Amino acid sequence: MINKLLGIVPNASEHGYLVDHFLEFCHWFMAVLFVGWSLFFLYTIFRFHRSRNPKANYHGVHSKASAHLEFSVVLIEAVLLLGFGLPLWGKRVTSDSFPDAGEALRVHAIAEQFAWNFHYPGPDGVFGRQSTEYIKVSPIGLDPNDPAGKDDIVSKNELHLVTHKATVVEITSKDVIHGFQLQHMRISQDAIPGSRIPVWFRPTVAGEYELICSQLCGAGHYAMKALTVVGSQTEFDTWMKEAMTLQHPELVQPAAAPAAPAAQ
Ligand SMILES: [Cu+2]
Structure with a gap:
């Protein structure tokens, strides 16, 4: 109350x-x-x-x-x-206390002044290698030569999660200290450059929530927020498919062609 x-x-x-x-x-x-x-x-x-x-007591309290x-x-x-x-x-x-690797949805959250980048491993379930040397070609420094990263999904200021599915978010930062705070999930963890800190939770209510930066990180701190969408597995898969189509059209086209007539 x-x-x-x-x-x-x-x-x-x-x-x-x-x-x-x-x-x-x-x-x-x-x-x-x-x-x-x-x-x-x-x-x-x-x-x-x-x-x-009128006169001060010099002995004070006895009790x-x-x-x-x-x-x-x-x-x-x-x-x-x-x-x-x-x-x-x-x-x-x-x-x-962390859920098994196979059971959980795994995401990397990479903070920067003044946005949140999210990195999903894609259909192969393996995160591509990240390195600071590739930061100019990819916002999260994804190694273009690593085959594991070929199907990875990177989204900016948009985090998608699945209802009732354990979620492990590994949090880091590209520049200064930020704070990953999902108030509706009762989760808060500093994003520290050079460290990758995991947190885990299980969303139970579908909806749209705001992820905010909880550490004063510079002039644009006030606007550093991301949309968090919690929905069913189907909704998540649909979003993932759209992201795949946008980011890796060469990987989705063979599967999309036979699916189109079935939908009609
Ligand atoms: Cu911040």
Whole structure:
């Protein structure tokens, strides 16, 4: 409830409700602390007003109540961090929590000032080699001589995913530090040049979402966003076929010719 009040976007991923529960609890806890400390503040202003205490008290407080209260707050915060926050994070980032390579949809996300490039392995399921020496001929530095890259799909500012299919996104950057943030999927990971960092999630609700850059990365940061389309496998395949037709017409034409009469 408090999440909604604070404007959280609806969850559209399998693990998102765990993040939401955690946020919900943290927000309620902070609300209680805020109200509690505010009341205490008002009480001190009233209780220790100059008119009631013309002479300063050089001994101060004798009661241990405030120390106990402070310790309880620290204890609850430690339990939140170590008992809930870390395990939740661990489930996202440890290698044994990742889905099997064959089961998941795999995408590379390559950030740049100020756009998102996505790299799909194409029908062969193998990503082509990438190297900085080819950055002038391909926005993601795809090696034109690598046969594995001949059918790869590169899309700009458009990420396509499949509902209920585990998705592994390997995130990197071409220039400065960016942030890959899919709020509806409750996923956020910095894009760091020189590193390829995987994240995984399972989208559960079809729709169009916004992927934003969550790190202030330069003058065009405000406009650095990409459309994320989550749909059925058929919708994904249709998009992939269109992309193949545009980017590798030589690979699709033989298959497209017999399909045309069948559709009529
Ligand atoms: Cu950015």
